[in-house]
Amino acid sequence: TAIAGNTYGQQFLEAPVTVKFKKTRLVDALDKIAADKHVRFAYTDMVLKQSLSITYNANNKSVKQVLSEVLAPYNLTYKVIGDVIVISEPTFATTIPGSQEQQKQVKVQGKVTDAANLSLPGVTISVKGTTIATTTDANGAFSIDAPDDAVLVFSFIGFVTKEVPVNGQTAINVQLIEDRITLNEVVVVGYGTQKRSSVVGAIDQVGTVAFEGKPAVNALQALQGTLPSLIIQQRSLEPGQAPNVNIRGIGTLGNNTPLLVIDGIVYEDFNAVNNINPSDIETSTVLKDAGAAAIYGSRSSNGVLLITTKKGQKNSKATVNYNGLIGSQVPRITYRPVHAFENAILRNEANVNAALSPIFSPQQVRDFQTRGDREWFLDAILQNAMQQNHNVSITGGSEKSTYLVSAGLLDQRNNLVGPGFGARRYNFRVNLTNEIGRLKLTSILAYNRTERKEHSFNTSTLIVDAGRTPTYYDIKDENGNYLTNDVLAQFNPLGILEQGGYRQADDDGINANISAELKITNDLKLRGVFGGTLVSNHTLERVKEVKFLPMGNYGADRNTNDINYKSLFLNTQLLAEYNKTFAKKHSIGVLVGVANESFTGKGNELRYRLTDPELGTPIGETEIVPSSRGTLQNTNETSLNSAFGRVTYDFENKYYGEFNFRIDASSKFNKQNRSAFFPSISAGYRISQEDFMEGYRDKFGDLKIRGSYGVLGNQNVGNYQFQNRFRRFPNVYGFNNQLVGGVDIDFANPDLRWERAATLNLGVDAGFLKNMLTLSFDYFNKTTRDILVEPAVPGTFGASLPLYNAGEVRNQGWEFNANYRINTKNFRHTFNFNVGDSKNKVLKFEGDQRLTSYDEMQILLKVGMPLASYVGYKTDGYFQNLDDINNGPKPTGLNVVPGDIRYVDVNKDGVIDENDKFVLGNPFPRFNFGFNYNVSYKQFDFALFVQGVGKRSMFVRGELVEPFHFNYGQVMYQHQLDYWTPMNPDARYPRLAANGSQSNTNNFRRGSDMYLYNGAYLRVKNIQLGYTLPAKVAQKIGMQKVRAYFSGQNLFTLSGIKFIDPEVSEFDNNLGAGGANSGRNYPVPVYYGFGLDISL
Amino acid sequence: KKDKTLKNSNVTPVTNLFFPADNEQVKILNAEGSVNFEWQQAKSEDNGFVQYEVAFDKEDGDFSKPLYVLPSDQNGLLNKLTISYGTLNTIAELAGIEPLGKGKLKWTVMSSKGINVKQATISRVVEMERPSGLRAPAVLYITGTATEGGDDLDQAQSFRKNPDGKFEIYTKLKPGTYHFVDGNSGTPATYSVAGTVLQPDGETTVESEKVYRIVLNFQTQTAEITEIVSVGFWFSPNGEVQFELPYVGKGVWQATNEPIVFKQESWGRDERYKFRFTVKKAGGEEEFEFYGSRNGDNGRPDPSTPPIYFDVVLVTPAQYDNSFKFNGDADNKNVDIRLDFGVSTYTHSVTIK
Amino acid sequence: KKLDLTPTDVFTDANFWTSVDKASSVLNQAYSTMFNATPASNPNDNPPNPPNNFFFYNEALSDNAYNGRGDNAGAASIAAGTYDPALGRLRDEWRVNYTGIKTCHIFLENVDRVPGMDNTLKERMKAEARFIRAWHYFMLTTWFGDVPLFTKDPTVEETKTTSRTPKAQVVSFILNELDACAATLPVNTDYGIPDKGRISKGAAIALKARVLLYESRWADVVTECEKLMSGNNGTYSLFPSYEGLFLQQNEYNSEVILDLQYVPQLRAHSEFFDIAPLSVGARTNALSPTQELVDSYLMLNGKRINESGSGYDENNPYANRDPRLTYTVVYDQYDWKLPDGSVKKIYTKPGTDPNSAGPDEYRPGGISSPTGYYFRKYYDPAAGINFISGLNLILIRYADVLLMYAEAKAEMDEMNASVWNETIKPIRQRAGFTNPAALDYNASANQVNVVRNERRTELALEGLRIFDIRRWRIAEDVLNGWAHGAKFGPPGIDNGYIRANQRSFDASRAYLWPIPQDERALNPNLGQNPGW
């Protein structure tokens, strides 16, 4: 709240003024009007938004006239109090008719101040239940005549209204506290919106601040860490790769992906969120509990992410915004090879320890030392890459319509070298609203195109191959030939990248969404929504032959693959909404609707081999590869019919009740299991609104408790699984050298049905320090029943079985969110901290447990345990001497020597075998947290965003752990130098011993906690430092606003594991993993960029 | 970020030598055989392996620039070394011991992990007796009336010294006499061949004019004289000699204005080639030898291709392997091909007309 | 959109068992489970084959070969004796075989639903399926001993509680089944050309002979082999060329009793990519013959190399050897015939290749063969890029029948000149021996050892050696200590022969594989084999 200055109220209004504003911010315009006039304007940021702007000319008009004209478009009014002019929204008459009994009047005088004890001018003081009212003067002083038993109501926009009984007092000083901004915030909920103050579900929402200035290539990247409980993990940062997302952790053994709803339309594919231009997004909302999510019924048990896109504003002039960010992505590899000569010594050591000859003679070792290191292949295939985002939008509106037109370009080059590798995304959007009488029409049309080009091979293989090559080899000879060597006998990764062809995707998506809202009466509205998404994806793969020296080649098959996929998703909704307040106390809202969602996807894949080496076109010798697929082999259809509704009730903004339900019928299930009902109830109590809480409210702020309980569903299963399916294919066997076809049988589960998650949520929202600090805390307890489990089938059965409803998992957790704002003379600080945790436990599982091998380790699924725990041996130091060996427990069949790992012998039988295994840890990230700090000082602003995971056990394997892994790798990395020798008895790693030796088998072929690492981390995800030109300067160059900033991403990481990026996950969203994390991912780049925001 | 480096890579020096005993006499025989050297093991700081090298020096040397260094058995791992007579003879020769002469050498052991070399605290002397044998000169020339340079000493054609110490020359001999000299001025030492024996002094008589390859082994005092009957241009796609390269002198064969047409294959045009020598061994039987590229497979050269590409080495007879390729411009053109075995690194060049 | 959607690309129970063609595709599927040479990564597979490259890598379980890179089909760790019940190969072996059994059961239990199917054809196809089922049980019981025996498709619940059937009972089931198959199946020559490669009466008899052989039931072995040698149960003879026996142009020759079917490019194997010499296009070597295998080949005069008067020259070790050595193993200075007919010399001795890169030369810790040898048998000159080959892999051939017969006779002490002349002599003649000393019966020799060695060399790289050393109970002798490579090693150690791989074999338990850990977790009633 900006307040300053001196006297002269009314005179000022009559004073003539000459001004000229062109797309000037309204606040700046007012400043200009007030310049040198010894008056001040008072307003709150809520009323006079920084974003409002005007274009206006006045020549010698009175200030009064100017003000009316300037404020009119925004439906604002003003009031003069002393020499302060208070800008406010018009207050509607609150006259209560009827006669007033004459009562004893007292003159009450006093002063109104804010939390910082500054006087508040313009505060309305009224006698409750009457029309008697006054306002405070410039010094915050007031005087009013009121009955001695009256209640005075102090209200001021942006502050919490306060009621004070007179009780015969004549002097009443009042302190008003600022209202939590968020209480007036509009929160997006399923099929509608609610005011924050009336929200009783567990909902988190973040606005545009999540996206501003971050070099995020997609919306999810930017959202990481901004909302508690929205857990986003990037598996790979290669351009075009989507991250893992889940809400509140893992609650099911199956798919944990949340439901995505954009502008009210449900999306079939969650990853569609990444095709949206982040700068088009207005709000991102997470529905976490049953209360909020049940209206999405059968697909909501993993939570719902609601996105709304920006719209224009009514009665606003056209504004052009540009924002751009250009920077460089610097690949960060956190492991380094030892020097070439050291590597030679270490390989000798490993060989000698395995009773083999040294590989290198002493002279060869010295030659490597003299010659120095060659460029490491991994350095050779990585480069710094440019990334740029540019967005332009035009918004505006008239009295009856608004518009937003935007265009965006994202261009992210690839950190892997190669011709033109990278991804580009183009976004166009038109959002229109029109009011035609009682009809309100919203039309959204968005188009996105993604063009991605990458190498024709497999990134992790390229990375690992390059990384496992010691630095005594050259990658190219002086003639430019790509060289192979004793590690990479067949492929040279640089050759593949530069000349081995490409994989090129061009994906188009069109989203159209038309909704018509008809106001039947003031209370009753009908809404029809029709939305659809048309996706057309195409990938062209070309493999080109590259020959290497002295041997090896790549791509001799010269494959050309053409892959097409097209899908259409249609969502039709019909809704009726009724809202009414009775007796000023009882507010009731009812919403009912029906919807259908239909999906059809069709694809074909034409795969050729031996195509023309230059053009890739078919020639004489070309063959069609049998794995080509026609449309009939690749058609997917689903349909879902639904009815849903919500009833809300609130009493005096104090007590809230809500009931949500949905009935879904899905084509994925057998007829008798097809329909399901998902209800939820919620209640909230805003205690701070109670009269008896007034003291509390004044001192601290708001206090609300809320709770919800409901049942949610999950239907994330494949199609047609309720019937046995026989899939024929052409090449199972041959007779007489002629192919004969085979058949794959997918066994049915005719009883397949929904997963059902019963969710309890309890939450509290509380303000402190007069609402400058707000905290909210949620506890949840979700029990998912009928979990779709891949049954543990003995190999003896001879086949796997489809998912069936057999598991039960409880997922308990909490989230905590804190916001703190403090403004001092020059600084404006905001802090946000959020942290969430969830813990799951298997309550029921067919057969009680399932233990599956998983590289060296095993993964356990067991009743009473968290999902997916690591099982293996527990290390107990090393055998240090022969005495240890003679007396210590050893795996059967293995001879160990000093420096080999000793394992804990659980049953003390002297032998290490499967009876000695432990549950060693759990891979799921716990205590996900985010911290945002923003501060502005004059024209400067600074933002810091920190994100991380508080606890996690990570299974890392492969050449980054095991030196010379299986002889595939021939490099030792610097972090592995901490291996056992008599000088280093407490080493992290056992002694070196070449592959195939007994030591190597003991130490590395047995899964143990040696392979587990502490995956907790804290990462400075984003830093921004900006400068905004002073308005006057900006105007001189014809701009409304100009902000320039530096943005840095992933600048600094604190982590328990140093040699691979702790953020990169080996798991997919179902906690399934293709294998342990072997650090072969595309490196996480550090980003440095420069950005510009301009408004015209 | 600071690199982590390998620690504890120091070793102790060897403190005791076992065999041969100090001042032991070793007679190097002109036959297969070897002598064992053995010493006490050293220790490494990290209790890991130690590698050894045996160093030889002159009797008064201090091993700062040893004459010869060899890793111990099993690539330096064992505390013993078996040295063949051949190698010992080379060492003795390096020490300046004349054939049939005796001389003393000092030996010691270096212990290390490749780096951080420690010289043993002691060294021993061994007295070697060399077998008969000529001492190989640093350089060697052929001269005499039968040679391309005639009797004129400074026109004498030089031999190439092969990595194994043998001298090799491709040259034409005509009726007359020839001998070898270890310098092309003054009064150099001379050698000659009698049959397959390389001997000091003397001359050899030639009866007819032919191109030869002469390989002289001073260590075994033998000479291998092979007649080069012809040199053919081997066009790999057809698997045959397409034309011959006439001998032009001083180890050079050259073909002029020969038409080159690449062969059309299903996958493109093939122009691989190498050289086939028809040689006649001393026994009189004719054989083929193939000379081609060091690389099994090659790309087409272009003007920026470095000269090393054109090096010519003895290769497999397999039809396509180790072939060269022409610059793409050579297709359907005439070319000159020059094969130069008169230089220390055999090479060839192609000129497109 | 309506909610009753039907798939466009698959059949359901309602419309699958309606035609012979569809039913045959289930039988074809069963055939494909028998053994599989193709690694799962073959991009041409749709769907990918199970991870089963046992055919070639089983050789490295024995003393014939070494799996020097990776742990393909568990061969490295099993041969070295460093495995435990968690090893993936154990689980894979178990699952691959039971998957095949299930496919057979599904066929057998549903084929009667096919309307209007010719009865003779149906009975033949059922017999084929029963043979395949017997094959899988044979594999299972050979590796694991007692295994669960189902004669119809079990429910999941049954498989979670069933206990193992004693091996004797499993074997007796196999033998009865094979008798039934033999009674129904046509002889090899009665199959039409499009059916070449199907299981015949001869195959059922031959497999029965093998089962009996593994049980050391010598007299029964003789009976079964005689059924085939008489010519009454199919027409079989040795193919004239040992080299040609393994070439594509000679597939379906008179010696083949049962082979795995491959079709060029379309159903192909490509293990040779990891087996052949690098200079002819292979990559990092993963499977290489041992010196022990090389040493087992006779001299042309029929003597073992270490026998007096053998004429064996350690410095020229590959001269005057059994010609099958050259068709099985690639050694230093080997003349490798390229597909175009030209010859490429393979240099495996360090520092001898005129091509300075010397890709095939032995280098400790390198990517070339860790033994200095490569395999040659089953190299397919007609293979495509990266050795993608459609060459059939032989499971049982007539020479094996003769060898089984000879072994049984020798074990019964009934080996004599006439048995010899019916078995070993024609095999050696076909191999290219001409010296009477090698061809003629030598009564003074240890006949059992002679036949065993003949079996080793004749059948090398055909995946049988591991079964032989297990049933002969010599694994503890031949799989303990170092497996060696060529004489390129340090002279002071093992006479200069490369120490390639140190092995250990615990005779107290390793003759049976342990029940896979994952299987025991799902079915505690399986129990465990002794010592594990």
Ligand SMILES: [Ca+2]
């Ligand atoms: Ca134990």
Ligand SMILES: [Ca+2]
């Ligand atoms: Ca075939």
